[in-house]
Amino acid sequence: MDYKNLDETGAYAKLLSRVPAGKPYDIAPLLDERRVASCLLPMAGGLSYSWAAKAVNTPELELLQALSDEQDLIGKYRLLLDGEIMNPGEGRKVLHHLLRGQLGKPVIYEGKDLGEFYARELERFSVFADLVRNGKILGSTGKSFEYAVQIGIGGSDLGPRALYLALENWAVAAGRKKLSARFISNVDPDDGAQVAASVDLERTLFILVSKSGTTQETLANELFIKGKLKKAGLDPSKHMVAVTSETSPLAHNPDYLDSFYIDDFIGGRYSSTSAVGGVILSLALGRETFAELLEGAHETDKSALENDIMKNPALLDALIGVWERNFLGFPSTAVLPYSQALSRFPAHLQQLDMESNGKRVNRRGEALDYATGPVVFGEPGTNGQHSFYQLLHQGTDIVPLQFIGFLESQLGDDVEVDGSVSQTKLKANLAAQIVAFAKGKADPNGNKSFPGGRPSSLICGKKLDPRALGALLAHFENKVMFQGFVWNLNSFDQEGVQLGKVLTKQVLSGQSGDSALDAYSKLLGIL
């Protein structure tokens, strides 16, 4: 396989020549009913991807297709599916797709079929979840579990938390919610203390999640919680399960009621569809819920194999993002779900994207001369409209937007005011924003004038259910993967987190070896 930097491709110079000089690339005059109808791709999970309001047209799309072919994005995705070492820095395979189903060759590692291994763990924790939900597994005082509390940070927190919040109301309406989930992540002791105070410990099952079994925050929070359990007269080993790798100190450990396994080929930010997300989702919302989420993700993974960018929404989304980042020069992007249930989904995508592609060297460690991963941020609409949208509409910089919306609410509990229900108002706001951003509005008063030319895309679906959520999750995972291939990055390591860890240890050992670090430590009352 050929690995080239983006600026070594033939398409790069051609795309550069498509950038209008000294003025924005404006599609507003073209944005009509026909464009909206034609710039629409079906996605898995019953979703659609609309790119009508993106600043891109046939000439760029043809070049982006050429870029995709030249960088062999689909070929690289196939290598990944087939179990090649696609995380070269750490010498690891990248197998989160395999959690959702087999799309490539069987992946055999040290004599073990990893597809079978993941499926077996899925079955194990699904059965475990059933037993807890049915009251067959009880706490140390013989009471059934009502709370599931995940202790984990980063990928062991953001994805699972975002998915739980996204489906909690849906599961209530579907009669599938049995346990309430909570999350402890921060090493700030107030985090764990507050969550512990909000549950009935006798009825709480803790899920300790750390692939390595050595995460500082997670181990500190584990001991903190074990102390609380003991103080309450409970047996911690009957109130805690572990999600970890088989080589970690947490594995096969009688301190836990049970342990469920992943391995080094499941990166933290890609682990939501493994036991990392699956145990808590299955406990709280049922194994069927998690199974449907996996189906939506698997269907999406399959659709991402298509070579034609006009038939592959994740690929098209990725390439339009590259066009915006490297050619139009936009440094950040906002994710704006018109769904309160997706309140923490932007925080998950922020990790997914910025930790994967926030890199300044290529997969061989050579410095790059072009921009890579953008800053990603976002909040749900309509809330954001009353907050940072001012800058998005009238600021000096252009921020490309990713809208998400659904035809129906999850609970179906609504009220009609002024001739429309709230869900309709929510959707009317969404439609209005897309057009307002794209077309703007001239006004003789500069203060009331909207420049327009602010590009956006829309992912929409009927209702946010597990299948749609799985599709949404996998769409962004695959988009980020394709962008990493375009930029010639290793999107699957995170060496950028190491230096902080090393210096933290030096501070805690009392030997920082740096006078500024000592001074900051003094300022913070450590030394």
Place this chain on the structure above:
Amino acid sequence: MDYKNLDETGAYAKLLSRVPAGKPYDIAPLLDERRVASCLLPMAGGLSYSWAAKAVNTPELELLQALSDEQDLIGKYRLLLDGEIMNPGEGRKVLHHLLRGQLGKPVIYEGKDLGEFYARELERFSVFADLVRNGKILGSTGKSFEYAVQIGIGGSDLGPRALYLALENWAVAAGRKKLSARFISNVDPDDGAQVAASVDLERTLFILVSKSGTTQETLANELFIKGKLKKAGLDPSKHMVAVTSETSPLAHNPDYLDSFYIDDFIGGRYSSTSAVGGVILSLALGRETFAELLEGAHETDKSALENDIMKNPALLDALIGVWERNFLGFPSTAVLPYSQALSRFPAHLQQLDMESNGKRVNRRGEALDYATGPVVFGEPGTNGQHSFYQLLHQGTDIVPLQFIGFLESQLGDDVEVDGSVSQTKLKANLAAQIVAFAKGKADPNGNKSFPGGRPSSLICGKKLDPRALGALLAHFENKVMFQGFVWNLNSFDQEGVQLGKVLTKQVLSGQSGDSALDAYSKLLGIL
């Protein structure tokens, strides 16, 4: 008063000439114990502002002082305090400082002393809160209130929510928490339905917050909640108070148990220290708590009157931000509190900053040729370290950072693991990150190499208590105000939200007048 664009000042060209050509401005070699000790300013509320790790030195600071003098930033702040029309687009005064105490001349409007008006409302809702907390005011079935639920959006939501979360644990430890607060903001019907299901309606007091009394989301949610109350056999007028302006349809309305007033001179995003934040904070956490928060804010406002940038932390912070935005060219900035209690504080600052200064025209409506407000985002540390810090350390773009940290936790409930308690680990991580970002680390493996030169500042204090929080809030309000003056903006209107509102109404009326808007409406199942 003279209003000049930034690029019309004498300091502008001189600052431009200070930008190193073709390489980053690197202070890493200078960052030692002495610099940390000397680049430290005391703030109100017992806080300190450390700018040692910012990419700025004496020559730039002298020019920034000259810029401050030339733009007469303190003079403009004084005009604002004195009640001049500092929101010219809407012809309004800007009086949120007056909520915290009198620093300028008495502000008389239509024969009314507005300082006295704000103080009277503060006293009224403080007494009301006492009566509710003491069980003197009861729900319609004679039960005391245990929940306070705010219905509001944007400034009526983000600030109050962030402040409540910031002080909830502190108030628990101080024995001051009596009611639990919740918030309904989004027009998404699932938001209101979920919150309503999480409280005991019989024991819930709703606070309806809308200055104009016409906010679409808030009125829809009000009717939604009133329906729930009636269905539960409760009298809505005994379970709801209003916070609004005296000219709104909600004022002097028997549908509410009581009404508390603000006026047009308190902007939404600056309203946390008015009844908008005060009613719910006083109900939930006590009137003393809110009073202390106001004291911290007032003390901060006073310190912001200092002309010398080396004695005025908000002014210095603002000017360093301008140096980073307009001269070093950084388009975004991250707020990183090492305190789980500040989990939603970045979302509030995102609104405060991006809605105030996300503008492309000056206060006279003329287009500007320089960048104004940056994109603001953030999450608490250490969580962010396991998420987007990868990009901050090793991405292709530089993002200036604003760290916040405290010596002590709020609950004081901690655990020692490996020789240190969690609060110490939290602080050690914070100190380590500042130095890691500034100094980086060379490594022959490009992938493990950290370029450094990533500037940050630190605000730190002993404990996050109401006074410190008030100081923190006012610091950022004043910083944003000073930046708006530097950029010659009107930071106090938000015309950028209007176009979306107009188009939404057109959609809901069935007469959008735009074929693309019709097409999006169809796609979303509205038409």
